[in-house]
Amino acid sequence: MKSILRHTLNFALGSALLAIPAFAVPQSQDAPQPDPSKTQTQQPAQQTPPQQTQQPAEQVVQQKDTVNPRSSKEDVEAIGDRKVSCKMNWFSIEKEMALGKGLAQEVERSSKLIDDPVVTEYVNRVGQNLVRNSDAKVPFTIKVIDSDEVNAFALPGGFFYVNSGLILRAQEESELAGVMAHEISHVTARHGTCQATKGELMQLASIPAMIFIPYTWAGYAMYQGINLAVPLTFLKFSRDAEREADFLGIQYMYKAGYDPNSYVTFFERIQADEKRRPGTIPKAFSTHPPTPERIGNTQKEIARILPARQEYIVTTSEFDTVKARLRNIMFSRKATEGKDKPTLKSKTEQSKKQPGSTTDPNGTSDDDRPTLKRRPDSQP
Numbered sequence: 001m002k003s004i005l006r007h008t009l010n011f012a013l014g015s016a017l018l019a020i021p022a023f024a025v026p027q028s029q030d031a032p033q034p035d036p037s038k039t040q041t042q043q044p045a046q047q048t049p050p051q052q053t054q055q056p057a058e059q060v061v062q063q064k065d066t067v068n069p070r071s072s073k074e075d076v077e078a079i080g081d082r083k084v085s086c087k088m089n090w091f092s093i094e095k096e097m098a099l100g101k102g103l104a105q106e107v108e109r110s111s112k113l114i115d116d117p118v119v120t121e122y123v124n125r126v127g128q129n130l131v132r133n134s135d136a137k138v139p140f141t142i143k144v145i146d147s148d149e150v151n152a153f154a155l156p157g158g159f160f161y162v163n164s165g166l167i168l169r170a171q172e173e174s175e176l177a178g179v180m181a182h183e184i185s186h187v188t189a190r191h192g193t194c195q196a197t198k199g200e201l202m203q204l205a206s207i208p209a210m211i212f213i214p215y216t217w218a219g220y221a222m223y224q225g226i227n228l229a230v231p232l233t234f235l236k237f238s239r240d241a242e243r244e245a246d247f248l249g250i251q252y253m254y255k256a257g258y259d260p261n262s263y264v265t266f267f268e269r270i271q272a273d274e275k276r277r278p279g280t281i282p283k284a285f286s287t288h289p290p291t292p293e294r295i296g297n298t299q300k301e302i303a304r305i306l307p308a309r310q311e312y313i314v315t316t317s318e319f320d321t322v323k324a325r326l327r328n329i330m331f332s333r334k335a336t337e338g339k340d341k342p343t344l345k346s347k348t349e350q351s352k353k354q355p356g357s358t359t360d361p362n363g364t365s366d367d368d369r370p371t372l373k374r375r376p377d378s379q380p
Contacts (some may be wrong), residue, residue, distance in 0.1 A: 060261050061299045063308035074305045076251050084135045084248060086194035090157075096188030096193050097138055100157025104141070107161060114144040114164055116329055120320045123162055126173065130181050133157075133255040135188040135248070146333070150270070153184040156192040167326055170266065172315035177256065182249035189248060191241045246298050250306065259312035260302050264295055271295070 063173035091099070114120060127142040140158040154160040160183060170176040173302040186192065248353040250260040271292075275348065 061264075061302040063303055063306055065303055067306060067307050076306065079133065079135055079255050084133060084188055084244075085190040086197075088197055089190055089194050090197045091190075091193040091216070093137060096190065097157035099193070100155045100159045103155045104159035107145075107155070107159075108143075111161075111308050112146040112182055114146050114326070114329065116325065119167075119322055119326050119329070122318060123167070126177055127160060127162070127180050127184070130177060130184055130252050130256050134181070134184055134252045136184065138187065140184070140187075147329075148330075152179055152183050154187045156187065156190070158187055160184070160187075164326055164330060167323060168330070170323075171269075172262060173319035174253070174258040174262035174312070174314050175266040177253050177258045178260070178266055181252040181256075181258075182245050182263070184252060185245040186241070189241070189244055191245070193321065194237070195241070234236035243294070243297065246294065247301055250298060250302055254306050257313045259314050260306060262314065264298055264302075267295055281327060 044126050067077075072078040073084060075082075117264050123144050124142045128139060131140045136158065138158040140154075142160045142162065144165050144167070145161050150165045150169045151163045152161065152166050160180075162180065166179060167176060170179070219307040246263075250263055253263065254260045
């Protein structure tokens, strides 16, 4: 019986796990060089600098000089030498990377990528710096999607996509880094394949039916993806998984030198936008919105597990330069798309543009203009 179950489950996993080529080569992992003129110092018990107008002093979490982690998962000094993934996972690292590559190919077939070398190199460098200061066991491939939606997502195996809308919405590099660190945490904790394993366990009762009606979970519910041919298994996580990603994400950005308060600041702004204009929370955040409880929990963890530092990286002049460059790229794209769209014009407007045309309503420049005439037999 065990051998039958094992054979059937392997069949259910399908070619997504067995027939996908080797994974991509990791990209450069050089850390971004902060601009000293814009690297801002924060004292634990003082107000934030005046440049941080969007981050009032009362929102800054007061951190202790020393902390007492209760486990390696709470110890930022143990990052990279600890295990943070779930206990039950049927996927090996190799299969997870192969699966992620297959899903990444679907993403890139259905999305338009930003190919500007300045933008892509900068975003990759920021991301790789976070990856190097995380618990990642796989190399990361980071790309930018041409989309106005404020979003970022990471697939199993380290295939990471950042929307241009997220870069433009962030006001500082540390805010961008905070969201990226959160998504990187989903990969380090292996949430996608852990969640898929739980789903397979729930489907064990359906094995007899699967024998006669074969399908794979990788294709199941694929139509529900957010404009992408990617299963929700890898895009929508449980509350516990989101809480863990928040917990690990603030550690990764802290270890990389960023201000962890910026992560909270960004989500507070998203929440404020939703209150002013309901429906503005991006689709990706609608499944795990930045609720007051979630924000409050993150603030408590910052105070509890992250020792105070004299200074953090808040933003850099390079971030401002890249953001301005990306904004120009997006503006040019929209302007070009506007020219290619068909427009409706009246016949009068067209005749005015023709040489020799006249504004005289009785003119004969337009032979197709209809005229009214009295019928001969209608004369008295």
